[in-house]
Amino acid sequence: MKKRSEVLREAIEEMIAVGKLPPGHHLDETELATEFGVSRTPIREALIQLDSMGIIVMRPRRGAIVAEISPQKLVEMFEVMSEVEAICARLAARRMSPADHAELLARHHACEEARNAPDPDEYFYRGEEFHDWIYVGSHNDFLIEQARTLHRRLRPYRRLQLRVRGRINKSFSEHDGVVKAIIEGDGDKASELLRDHIMIQGQRFTDLITSMSKRSNLAA
Known part of the structure; x- marks a missing residue:
């Protein structure tokens, strides 16, 4: 069975793929937690996974954004x-x-x-x-x-x-x-x-x- 963070990662990844979260979009952990009905911890874990894949960029003290490609x-x-x-x-x-x-x-x-x-x-x-x-x-x-x-x-x-x-x-x-x-x-x-x-x-x-x-x- 998949961990909750993996399920959330796939859901956020899908939102990015279909354009609901476009390149450069700021990803607010609190808003995402509210949308998915979970705490911020699994959201944070999901974002870390997406960052490691290069799909989003996590910036110190500024939060995460959907990666932009030149x-x-x-x-x-x-x-x-x-x-x-x-x-x-x-x-x-x-x-x-x-x-x-x-x-x-x-x-x-x-x-x-x-x-x-x-x-x-x-x-x-x-x-x-x-x-x-x-x-x-x-x-x-x-x-x-x-x-x-x-x-x-x-x-x-x-x-x-x-x-x-x-x-x-x-x-x-x-x-x-x-x-x-x-x-x-x-x-x-x-x-x-x-x-x-x-x-x-x-x-x-x-x-x-x-x-x-x-x-x-x-x-x-």
Whole structure:
């Protein structure tokens, strides 16, 4: 059973991922304790966990804020994420069993069903499950751990990308190519396709920065 602080950490992390707590937002321990109906102690423990993950920044005598990432660092982080996922895809193409393939297809189909869901975040959640199964399919525990850690750090920004017009359908199409390459055992192709799917550059980066600006303005 999870500790209360871990449950709270996941809840606060989710609020950050979906934009309820935007970058730069001050996290008041008393307000959070009241919102979740707990004492400040588990809230404090949860914030310490989030700080260690780089999702928030705890400042001496000034409290905690949701971490802000500069455009340059964001590009660098997506660059690393794209390479990590590319490795996962290459290994998954070599190591996934028929049962793994069946689960990958099930998660891919869940993404397909979520494309037209009333809640645009439905595709985001199903997409996370899809990508996580590719991590698992690498059958490399250390790689899985690293991929999940970096994915968690980039969650708010991966979600925002999907808010750009037409991006969800394009994302699903890219998933489809990755799935086919993995099932065919073509590690190089799977790796290349997933790397391109994750990497933000050119217009995609401009769209992401615009989405971030809009969210900041709405939160102001």
